[in-house]
Amino acid sequence: MLELKQVTKLFFPGTIDEKIALIDVNLHLREGDFVTIIGSNGAGKSTLMNIISGSLRPETGSVKIKGIEVQNLPEHKRSRWIGRVFQDPMAGTAPEMTIEENLAIAYARGKRRGLSLGVNRAKRNFFREQLALLGIGLEDRLRAKVGQLSGGERQALSLLMATFTKPQVLLLDEHTAALDPNRAELITRMTETLVRELGLTTLMVTHNMEQAIRLGNRLIMMDQGRIILDYSEEEKKDLTIDRLLAEFEKISGHKLADDKLVFG
Numbered sequence: 001m002l003e004l005k006q007v008t009k010l011f012f013p014g015t016i017d018e019k020i021a022l023i024d025v026n027l028h029l030r031e032g033d034f035v036t037i038i039g040s041n042g043a044g045k046s047t048l049m050n051i052i053s054g055s056l057r058p059e060t061g062s063v064k065i066k067g068i069e070v071q072n073l074p075e076h077k078r079s080r081w082i083g084r085v086f087q088d089p090m091a092g093t094a095p096e097m098t099i100e101e102n103l104a105i106a107y108a109r110g111k112r113r114g115l116s117l118g119v120n121r122a123k124r125n126f127f128r129e130q131l132a133l134l135g136i137g138l139e140d141r142l143r144a145k146v147g148q149l150s151g152g153e154r155q156a157l158s159l160l161m162a163t164f165t166k167p168q169v170l171l172l173d174e175h176t177a178a179l180d181p182n183r184a185e186l187i188t189r190m191t192e193t194l195v196r197e198l199g200l201t202t203l204m205v206t207h208n209m210e211q212a213i214r215l216g217n218r219l220i221m222m223d224q225g226r227i228i229l230d231y232s233e234e235e236k237k238d239l240t241i242d243r244l245l246a247e248f249e250k251i252s253g254h255k256l257a258d259d260k261l262v263f264g
């Protein structure tokens with residue numbers, strides 16, 4: 001479903017500021033895989049997400065989605081295959097537009113060109129149904145401006161907008177990190193339900209070690225531009241935070257330095 005081969009990404013190549021963000025990264029996700037990613041500061045996690053979404057292009061290597069090479073396609077041409085939720089609840093939704101207008105834009109993404117952005121009764125019913133799945137009453141607020149929603153409500157809407165068109169790949173970039181613990185837990189539960197019910201192939205960056213171990217069917221750990229640990233579902237079952245940290249230290253030769261680290 002998603003295949004990265006020998007992907008290398010440099011910033012400011014050939015200058016004294018050259019920075020290697022990813023080195024020879026290979027990653028293969030099967031359809032329906034839900035992979036959590038943890039790693040030290042500056043390990044390359046966001047760069048990896050940006051390379052997949054198309055907001056960055058790699059210096060070398062290939063990115064395939066469903067067998068199609070996409071590394072040279074601009075972001076907007078890949079957007080119909082990709083759903084993404086960012087850390088910032090303000091990103092990904094338009095505050096001056098209503099909930100239903102935001103949903104209509106997301107709905108048109110990935111559909112044939114020229115699909116109307118308008119909201120008719122059938123679409124409105126569909127949106128209401130989808131919002132009801134979130135269980136926080138947004139289905140009764142279709143005409144509310146998104147800018148009036150709380151951070152948690154807005155992140156729930158972003159999650160729905162990123163998933164309800166069933167993208168080939170869902171990218172979650174620390175999408176609960178800016179929320180208070182209760183809201184974060186709510187969004188995590190919604191994520192689990194949506195990913196499972198829609199069978200979405202998902203990559204999720206998190207700083208929450210407990211969550212990284214508990215969620216999904218595979219866990220990868222990054223350090224200094226490389227994937228240094230890759231646990232299967234079976235291996236993940238008996239994993240503890242202590243063991244994960246110890247293995248990280250053994251392989252990388254240093255302690256995990258992550259100023260946003262949360263243990264559970």
Ligand SMILES: Nc1ncnc2c1ncn2[C@@H]1O[C@H](COP(=O)(O)OP(=O)(O)OP(=O)(O)O)[C@@H](O)[C@H]1O
Pocket residue numbers: 011012019020021039040041042043044045046047048
């Ligand atoms: N636009 C950029 N220009 C220059 N260097 C960059 C840029 N974006 C990232 N980098 C560098 O590339 C490396 C990887 O950064 P990246 O943001 O992918 O790491 P990360 O694992 O997401 O880190 P964190 O957990 O701290 O957010 C870092 O050394 C970072 O400083």
